Amino acid sequence: MKFLQYNFLMSENEKKSVIGFWGYPPPELIKKYKKDYPLAVWVDLDIDFGAEDKRILPDSYCKIVKNIINNSFKYKENLITILAPIGKDKCDSGWFASEVLKDLGFPVIPTVFEDIAQKKEIKISTSNLPLRQKFEMITANIVEEQQKPLKQIPPKFGFWGVPPNDLSILELFPDETHVYGWTRCVEAGAPADIELEMFVDKDVPTVFYSQSFCSKSQLAKYLADKYNGLYIDIDDVATNSTRAKIEAFLRLR
Amino acid sequence: MSEKQINTVLDAGTTWSKIVERNGSDKMKPYLNYMVKEENGVKYYILPSSELKKTNIIFDKATGHMSLNLINDKKDYENEVIALTNGFRKHVSEDSMVLDMGSRDSKWVLFKNGKFKDLDWNSSCSSSTGATIEMLLKFYNLKSENLQFNNEKYVITCGIFGLERIMDDIAKGEKSEEAISKFIHGIAHNAWVFAKKPEKLYLSGGFCENECFVQSLKQYCEVIPLGRFLLCEGLLG
Structure with a gap:
């Protein structure tokens, strides 16, 4: 089994067996599909692979959900299925995308993963890994969990939110940045845990990020005001001014 | 070294x-x-x-x-915000805010108890800032000295809609300088809201020299213009 997270050249054989997913499908379903299709390549459809814009969604719309639709077309010929979270573990846009893709003839399995009873220990979000690597490891662990001892460090800064479409903004932060919000919930194996999603260390200067046009911007803006953090939303890739704003926040706080 | x-x-x-x-x-x-x-x-x-x-x-x-x-x-x-912050430091009393209104963006920095507290940078919408006013003045062959504070304001959610209001009102017979003054009043109100409605504001940037803007902003808070060289002063250290 292979997990495709970033640009990756597949062999012809591999192209015949792709399992697409977004968000965090239920682990037991992932396990079943891994067993049934041991050679499948897993593609996280949330990620920006530079797929052609099929112009199915409005121009002003969440870039992550646009990625889902456009990536589905990119891998259409090779898809075994799409595991499509539609519950509180993802968002309404995920639910709508699932219906749109079904209507367009894609093999879609809607999933709900709202169990928050069994939570895993947080080790990556609070580690000394570079921030981008933290995000990459957390999302990669959805399909293939890696167990590595990670050094824990106290936070100098926080980053709250989903994995951004433009992952390069994470490189602006020092390694002593802890991860909060939905990404932390994913690490905990509880993507629908709203209490954990709203948790931050209140004295840690935190950047509250949301993808533009995402309903999570409601939480991001509210929490940024509540905890005196910095609210930012980015549509596709970050502008120089947005980068400078983050840099200024990190240097001045 | x-x-x-x-x-x-x-x-x-x-x-x-x-x-x-x-x-x-x-x-x-x-x-x-x-x-x-x-x-x-x-x-x-x-x-x-x-x-x-x-x-x-x-x-x-x-x-x-x-x-x-x-x-x-x-x-x-x-970084522009860092330059602004450093330039502003010598003006900081206990709680102070500086707003820099530029040609295409605006940014503010807030100090509480003499220490940096918060910032924001409206970096993407260029429609309602200095460059638009300059274009309007050129288009209608006016100088900023021709503009006087107007108690009325356009409610400007987007600069393009604001331009439409100006053109509509001028087409109906309003003087161009009056319509632009209302537009500037709308920008001043937006700037004050963007800065989270402070009681007192230090102003930096080209708008310091636009009396119509300063007078409009004074309808909402105390305004202390610091001129156009605050970021340069921040670079000099």
């Missing part, structure tokens, strides 16, 4: 570049006609950024959208 001397600094905005030169540096000698003042041997220049691009002057330190090709080393570039 001795510390680098910072004598000539640049704040290169989208349309206007602000330059401060001190300690007898004469890099700006060919541009003396752009000097706007000289105080205690320190020279202050304002020239169109398009003009500056044609020169081969290398500045000791710089900030702003247009400055990257005018420094020797990336290390000589400073």
Whole structure:
């Protein structure tokens, strides 16, 4: 089994067996599909692979959900299925995308993963890994969990939110940045845990990020005001001014 | 190693570049006609950024959208908000906020108890800032001195809609300077809301010289204009 997270050249054989997913499908379903299709390549459809814009969604719309639709077309010929979270573990846009893709003839399995009873220990979000690597490891662990001892460090800064479409903004932060919000919930194996999603260390200067046009911007803006953090939303890739704003926040706080 | 001397600094905005030169540096000698003042041997220049691009002057330190090709080393570039913050420090009392209204963006920095507290940078919407006003004044052949505070304001959610209001009202017979004044009043109100409705505001940037804007902003809070060279002062240290 292979997990495709970033640009990756597949062999012809591999192209015949792709399992697409977004968000965090239920682990037991992932396990079943891994067993049934041991050679499948897993593609996280949330990620920006530079797929052609099929112009199915409005121009002003969440870039992550646009990625889902456009990536589905990119891998259409090779898809075994799409595991499509539609519950509180993802968002309404995920639910709508699932219906749109079904209507367009894609093999879609809607999933709900709202169990928050069994939570895993947080080790990556609070580690000394570079921030981008933290995000990459957390999302990669959805399909293939890696167990590595990670050094824990106290936070100098926080980053709250989903994995951004433009992952390069994470490189602006020092390694002593802890991860909060939905990404932390994913690490905990509880993507629908709203209490954990709203948790931050209140004295840690935190950047509250949301993808533009995402309903999570409601939480991001509210929490940024509540905890005196910095609210930012980015549509596709970050502008120089947005980068400078983050840099200024990190240097001045 | 001795510390680098910072004598000539640049704040290169989208349309206007602000330059401060001190300690007898004469890099700006060919541009003396752009000097706007000289105080205690320190020279202050304002020239169109398009003009500056044609020169081969290398500045000791710089900030702003247009400055990257005018420094020797990336290390000589400073983030605009940092330059603004550093320039503002000497004006800071206990709780103070500075708002910099530029050609295409606006940013504010808040100090509480004399320490940095918060910032925001409206970096994407250019419609309601300096460049739009300059274009309007050129289009209607007016000068900012022609504009007087107007108690009415356009509610401007987007600069393009604001332009539409101006054109509609002028078509109905309103004087262009009155319509633009209402537009500026709308921008001033937006700026105050963007800065989270402070009671007192230090103002930086080209709008300091626009009396209509300053008077409009004063309807909402106390305003202390600090001029156009605050970011340069932040670069000088």
